[in-house]
Amino acid sequence: MKIKPTKRYQRSFRRLTKNNKPLGIKVIQTLNLYKNDPNHPSIRLHKLSNQNIWSISVNMRIRIIFVYYKDSAILLDMGDHSISD
Numbered sequence: 020m021k022i023k024p025t026k027r028y029q030r031s032f033r034r035l036t037k038n039n040k041p042l043g044i045k046v047i048q049t050l051n052l053y054k055n056d057p058n059h060p061s062i063r064l065h066k067l068s069n070q071n072i073w074s075i076s077v078n079m080r081i082r083i084i085f086v087y088y089k090d091s092a093i094l095l096d097m098g099d100h101s102i103s104d
Contacts, residue, residue: 020057021091022050028083028094035081035097042081046097049077053092 024032036043052059053075063076067084072095076082080099085092096102 020054022054022094023091024094025096027096031097031102042077046077046081046083049075049083 032043032046036046049062053062053064057064061076064073066073072084072086073092074082074084077097081097082100082102083094083097084102085094087093
């Protein structure tokens with residue numbers, strides 16, 4: 020599976036990891052884990068209610084939301100749980 024970030028996701032990633040390098044490393048580790056094993060329990064993959072949007076958890080506070088398109092996961096945004104509202 021390919022992982023393709025949108026510009027919005029890239030902006031969120033830069034904003035959240037600018038002064039937090041450990042979070043940046045954890046995001047990359049989470050995406051690699053997702054790519055190799057999408058059903059790994061630690062990333063808590065789940066579909067958001069009544070939408071075609073999915074979520075994986077970086078940690079208990081930060082999550083990444085995305086959509087599936089063909090053979091890719093299109094990363095839409097990254098942030099706390101309010102990003103899906």
